[in-house]
Structure formats: structure tokens, C-alpha cells
Amino acid sequence: MALRARALYDFNSENPGEVSVKENEILTLYSEQDIEGWLEGVNSKGERGLFPASYVEILRNDATSTYANIPSGGFNAFPPPALQRQPPQQQQQQQHTYQSPGQVSDDDWDDDWDDSSTVADEPGTVGGRYHDYEGNGPSTYRVSTSSMSRGNAQQAKSSATVSRNLNRFSTFVKSGGEAFVLGEASGFVKDGDKICVVMGQYGPEWQENPYPFTCAIDDPTKQTKFKGMKSYISYKLTPTHTQNQVNRRYKHFDWLYARLVEKFPVISVPHIPEKQATGRFEEDFISKRRKGLIWWMNHMTSHPVLARCDVFQHFLTCNSADEKAWKQGKRKAEKDEMVGANFFLTISTPASPLDFQEVESKIDGFKTFTKRMDDSTLQLNATVNEFARKQISGFKKEYQKVGMSFKVLSQAFEMDQQVYSTGLNQAISFTGDAYEAIGEYFAEQPSKDLDPIMDLLALYQGHLANYPDIIHVQKGALTKVKESQKHVEEGKMDRAQAEGINERCNIISCATLAEIQHFHQIRVRDFKAQMQHYLQQQISFFQKITGKLEEALQKYDNA
């Protein structure tokens, strides 16, 4: 008998691959196993496609049992591109250096876990489109379910009178922000896990890392295993605080990234460079990815909270050769209790609570700021991208055409055998060469000055894409505060409970403002450094051109 489900809410498809469903519509399912929170089936009109698992209840032998409407992939799910709802502007970002992590290309098939993959795991050999979610053994994406089941369990014992968000896709819910504010998070916070927000000159800020360090990423080298049947690129990481080199692969970064996103609800985890299906062993790609990883690493080590967290330290320090130690740390990180809602338990705030009205105004200001910054970085990125393209093609061509024309003229002049003409002919020929060289300079320049700008913008566009969720969590908390105040006034909630919500909202607000403060500080640092670098490179570039022209001019002295 076909598996069927009833729609609980209306759902309007917005992307290819989705189908619209109406409340109470009966759907035929292909499988009751959801894919990152989505189910595939046929609606009553016979249209086939995907719809949110949480919008339907599965019908079992005529007995109606509500589908456990928490996406099994958890909040760190990577839905396939076609399923991911994103505003047009974010879709535009796909053309930039980094993609949002939501845009997983079906790549890195032979770059999967050593301990689970086999040589047979070649692209297209197992499973279909969602292969890495379904057929890949104990995948990184599965693991997080445990934390969500726990969240689910906590939810079950909740007795709060403050309304619960029905939208299971809400970041406020997914991040654990709601559970925390409602007082449902609990866990044992070790001293080492304690994260301090202190009151700084400009408001709440993360306590500085007392042991700052950086980490070099060098020598990407191609490694092989299974007698050369599988290849991957290994990077040498050398953190300054240990001076011990460790080797890491892209998939390790990817795994770490997933852990961090899962663990820190209001911290903007820098996006790792995008995945790429083909050409992963080409020099250009490797160099580009390394630069992306360096940028990422710089933002990781600069962040007072991220830099110090256990999973990152494990990643940086665990001896790559000691497989047992690595797996131990990996499992520990995957079982970390202090993630999501519980992360907020680890935060210690300044003594005086924040003025929520002021917080709200600050957050709103920042929201406007990120919108403007996002628009302007998008525009700058498009301009710079086009400028690079023009220099590589058009500018180069124009200068080289001038060079070529000078050379053709000198060749015509060489037909005149007059002695007094020889010097001039050579000088014009040299000028032609100089302009061809200048054309080449123009083509080479963007990799020196515009590419770093684009790398910077891509990294920041990643951050800017994180902030709507972060802001959403804080705003969700604030809404709960307002609701609880209303409930208290109406006598539906006791003052102590409301007080708890207030306190927990203060924690979320402190963390959010600290994160915003950190964002501004690294933004000013990074943009200053990059603008200086860009201008220095541009100056060198124009000086190099000037030098070449001066060399050409000298040739005329004795012509």
C-alpha cells in the first residue's frame, strides 16, 4: 500500500523541484524518510516534487500519527540548491568566490570520510542525487540528529504558557534559541566551557583570547590512497601556539565547519570556500582554495570564542598520524552537549543587564547596516569582477594592439635601409614590445589586487548571510520577553518565570551584541588592510608600467 500523508498547512512551491500542497490535501509519498526536512511525493493534482516534512502528517493504516516534524538533518542541514529558499540577492551571490554553505554541489565524492568510504564510492555509483545524505554510512550530517532528538525531548517536557513557534523552519527554533529562552536548556557547564561577555568601550564584547595565535596554511599537496585510486589535497597547518604541523584535508574543514555552525547559534562562523566538482587538482583551484582557507583561518583565530573552542583546537592540534586520537576527538565533538540551546548556558554576562530598548535599537541599526553593506559589497564585487575581466581581456587587448601596431610600423620602417633610421626602428620596435608587456601587466594585475578584494568580499558576504539568522534569534528572544510581560499583566504567568525569560534574553542579547562588536572590529581591520594592500599593489603596478615606458623612452636617446 502506498505511503500517504495529509497536509497540515498550505505550502506554496517557490523553487523548481517543489510542489505546492493545500491544507488537508492527501499526498502520496515515495518514502517516509525525509531529506533534510523535505519529503518527496505526488500531490492530488498528480504533480511530483518536494514539500516540507513538517507541513504534513504521515497516514499509517488509517491511523493518523503526526510526523516527527523536526528535520532529521538538524539546523546544519545542507538542502540541495534547488530546494533552498533564498532571496534573489543571495542567489546572485552564487557567482562570487564563495558560495553559501547551503549550496552544496555534488562534489567531493572521493573526498569523504576515510573510515567510511570505499573505492566504490565514486560519483554516480551509489544512490542518486542525495547520495551523501543517504548512502554514505555514518556521515557528518547524520550525527547532529542526536542533538536535535535531545532538543525534541526537552520540548516534550516544556510547560511554558508562552506560545510555541509553529514554524519548525524558524531559525529561532532550530538554533535552540527558543528552547533556551523558555528555560528548557540544561546541562553541566565546565569551567573550561565558560564564555565571557564583558562590557567594553562600545558595549558588550567577547572577552579577548588571552593566548592569541594564528595558523599558517601551506604546501597543499596531492596525496593518494588505495594504491592511487583515490586522490585528495592535503594542507599543512601550523598553529603558532603549538608550532606543530598537522595535515588536514578539505573534508576536515567541512566537518569542523558543520560542528561550529551547530554549536554556536549567535556566532557568525566564517564560511569555508565553496566545494567544487571538477578541476579540484588544478593548480589555480588549489591556490584559490588555499587562499580561501587562509582567510577562513584568519577569521577563526581572530574570534575570541571560535579560536578557543575544543573542536577547533582538536582540529588544529591533533596529530594527523594518530588516527585513534583523531577519532576520539571527533566523536567527542560530535557528542558535545553544549551546542545550540545549551551553548547559551555557557555564557557569562556583565553584572548589569542590558536595556532591551537600547538593544533593540542597536540590533535594528545593525540590521540596516548589514543590508546596506550587503548591497554595497555585492555591487563592489560585481564591479571589481567586471574590472578584472576587462583588464584581463579588453585592457590587455588594447595595449597589445597598440604594441603590435608599433611593431608593424617599425617593420615597415626597417624596409628603409638608411643608416640614420636604424636606431629609430629599434626604438619603435622596443616600444611595441613594451606595450605588449604592459598589456600582459594589465592581465596579470587582477590576481594581485582585485582577487584579494573579491576574496575579502566573499568572506564578508558569508558573514552577512549569517546575520539575518543571528538577528532572528535575538529578536525571537525579545518577542518572548514582550509576550511574557503581557502574560504577567494578564495574570497568566508568574513574575519569576518572566524574570527567567528576561535574564535568558539578556544572555542572548549580550552574546549577539558582542558578536556584532566583533564583526565591526574585524571588518574595520580587514577592509583597512585590504584597501591598503590593493592601493599598494596598484601603485606598484603603475610604477612598473612607468618603468617600462621609461626604458622604451631611453631607446630614443641615440636613435
Next chain:
Amino acid sequence: MALRARALYDFNSENPGEVSVKENEILTLYSEQDIEGWLEGVNSKGERGLFPASYVEILRNDATSTYANIPSGGFNAFPPPALQRQPPQQQQQQQHTYQSPGQVSDDDWDDDWDDSSTVADEPGTVGGRYHDYEGNGPSTYRVSTSSMSRGNAQQAKSSATVSRNLNRFSTFVKSGGEAFVLGEASGFVKDGDKICVVMGQYGPEWQENPYPFTCAIDDPTKQTKFKGMKSYISYKLTPTHTQNQVNRRYKHFDWLYARLVEKFPVISVPHIPEKQATGRFEEDFISKRRKGLIWWMNHMTSHPVLARCDVFQHFLTCNSADEKAWKQGKRKAEKDEMVGANFFLTISTPASPLDFQEVESKIDGFKTFTKRMDDSTLQLNATVNEFARKQISGFKKEYQKVGMSFKVLSQAFEMDQQVYSTGLNQAISFTGDAYEAIGEYFAEQPSKDLDPIMDLLALYQGHLANYPDIIHVQKGALTKVKESQKHVEEGKMDRAQAEGINERCNIISCATLAEIQHFHQIRVRDFKAQMQHYLQQQISFFQKITGKLEEALQKYDNA
């Protein structure tokens, strides 16, 4: 009764406005007055158009009288563009700064002779297409008829057995080269008219001007006459050898140019800047024309023969206010006997005659050279023209778009009120301004460096357009030598007559090689100077950009 003519030869029309005629075909004429050697009429098929006056005989009352088939305009005729046969390549030149003087646009209507024009002489008011040849009183083009009538007269008394060229459009014939070689030229050569070709290091060359001078062209100013109803631009000319300023108008240059072309058959007279129908009083045009006239003047004063000739000296030195003296000199120049064929009488050659085989090889080499130089200057001109266009539009736009994007970014950043961000915001804003300024630099630059290159190329393209005719005259003379040798061998010509042809061919060859030598010398001088100027300007340009960027970079120091 309609005026009729009989075709003496076949003529195949090749351009719009012409009609083909067959030998013995009877044609109906509109007027027996030819227009620069062309008659207008209807052929037996009823097709209306122009054909060469020299190809027909006019039928008068059934009495056949041969039309004086020498174009009344002489070799300096300026047929309207539609009538002028020119290879496609020369047609291409029309897009360049200078046009060949053959391309007379119907402009300068109110710029005609003071002593003949009236206010009524406005475009379109009198006559039709050939207005300036027909309705303009004693025009510059009419005057030359006298010399050609004389040539005709000389022709009548010729008794040479060497065949005469039937093609009356041949430069060899038109220039008077043929008449001279055949010994038909005669005239009294004054000492002051003597032009010396000396044997130099590289072969025959013009004797240097013992009194070299230059001439400044300044202050183009708008003048009016007839109570402001007519306007023209007057240029102040100050030759260094007199230091007396004279005022000249474009039409004076035009008149002088016509005199020079008429007088010197194997000298490449630099072309004057093209005529222009509209916008003659616009600042850009005036500045451009002045530059063109300066180039022209430079080539005139640099030429040992042209610089010293009477008509040029009259032009340079005659007090503009002394109308009587001006008209006297003008009439004298127009009645000059030592033009065309007679010009060769004024040439004194080195003692030893040239080896004609060597001459032929040199001329052939130069012919190849001019072809190559013409091709390469055309290409360079097109490239440079496009390069200028790109800098003015594309390059400017790209740099300004980058500037604008930086400014937009700084505006977004200004939304963040953090104190530590202010310096950066200002620096980025300044960088944006710097890039907008750099865009402007790119747009301004071509007028400083590429325009002079284009002016140079245009002037040389004028010279290169002159050389086929010059080479044609020399080759015609050489052909006559070969024919005469054959005739002597066949006993059809006495040795003395052939000797005379030889001697006269030697004169033409000496003059031609001297002119070629002069061409190479000024070419090397001009291209060296212009390439140096170009590179110096380019260096300043890139230094200016570097300076602007350094200024921007400094803004980050305290950001």
C-alpha cells in the same frame, strides 16, 4: 540647337555620377564648359552623367572641332569626391584627421575670396553642386588654365617620334613630366629660381636652405566683415626670419597649397587640414585645425625647396593690411611660368649623371616602402583611434565604476557610528574619489598623447598619397628613355635627341630621389620626436595616477 559631342575613346564609368561612353558615340552636352576636366551630358542610351572632356570632341554646326582636351583645371584639379578615382585604401583615409585635398567638401562658402564674394554667396543660393567652380568669379581653380594652355601650345609644336601618352589623366602627362622629357618645356630661368640637387651621403638630395626659419601659428581669432554678416577665422603667422606677424585665413592656405601642387611635380606638398562644412567656429575644431596648420607649416619650412619658393614667401611675408601688395604677389604667383614641366628647367643636378638601373631599383624599393608604411600607418591610426575611444569611454567608465563602488561601500560603512570606523570610511571615500579622478585622467589623456600621433599619421598619409604620382612621373620619364633607346637602335631617332631625353630623365630622377631622401629625413625626425613625446606623456600620465593612489593610500595611515 543642342550642343553635341562625339566620343573619341571608350570610357567606362567607375564611379557614381559618371556615364560610360563608346568610341564614336554621340553625346548631348549641357554646357561646353568643362568642370575640372569633366563634361556633363547624356549618352545615346539616355544616361546622364559626367565623362572626361578629353575623351570627346565637341561638334559645332556639324563642323568637327577637337575639344581642347586638356582639363582646364590642370593637374591640381580638385574633382568632386564622386568623380575622383581612388583606390579603396585611399578612400579609407577619409576617416582620418586629414583628407586628401581631392576631397573638397562644399564648405567654406563664406570663406571665399574677399575680392569676389558677396553676402549672397551663401550655400545653396547660387549654382548647384559645382558652384565654386562655376559661379565664383576669378576662382583659384581657373587660374591654372593658363599654364595648361601653354602646355598645350608646347605640345602642338612637338615633333618627337617617341609615342605620346593617350591617357590625358596620366599624372606623367598632367604634371608636365612628359612634356619636359620630350624637350617641350622652355622658359627663362632666373638665378633666384635655381633649385640645386647635390650629391649627399645617401645619394641626391636638395641643397639645404642656407637661411632656415620656422613660423609660428597663433591666436586663431574670429573676424567679421560685411557688418558681421560674414565670419572667418584669422591666424597670426610669425616667421622667424622676418619676425613680422601676418594674418592669414584658411582660404589663403588653400590657395597657396593649390599653387604649390601646380608648381612642383615631384615634390610632396604637405596636405593642408581638411575642410569642414559645419562647426567651423567651434573651439575644438579651431584648435584641431590650428594644430594641423602648425604641422603643415613645419613641413613647409623644413623643405629646402618649398620653404624658399616665392609664393610661400609672399604668403609668409606680405603685410596683410597692404591689399595692393597682396594682390600683386597673388597675380604674380598665378602667372608663374616656372610651374609643371618648366619647374624641371629650374633644377640643377650633380655633375655625374645617375645610373638609371640603380635609380629604378631605389624607386622600386621606395614604392614598396611607401606601400608598407601606408599599410602600417593606417593600421596604427585605426588602433590608436580605437585606443583613444576606449580610454575616453570604456577605461574611464571602468575606473569610475570602481570609484563609485568604493564610495557606495564607504557610505554603507558610515551607517556604523563606531568611532574607530570613521577614519577608514573617509579613506575609502577618498579612494573612491581618486578612482573617479583616474577615470577622468584616462578620458583626458588621448588629447595629450594619441591625438598628436594621429595628427602625425594623417600628415604622413597625405605624403604617402602623393608619392604614387611622383613615382609615376619618374617611371614615365624612365619609360621614355627606354623607348628612345629602342628607337635609336631601330634608327627611328637620332642619338642627340635620345641624349636629351636621357639628360632630362636624369633631372627628374635627381629631383625624385632628393625628394625621397628628404622624406626619409623628416620621417625619422618626426617619428622620433612624436614617439618621444608620446612616451613622455604616457609616463607623466601613469605618474599622475600613481601620485593620486599614493595620496589615497596615505589616508589609511591613521584610519
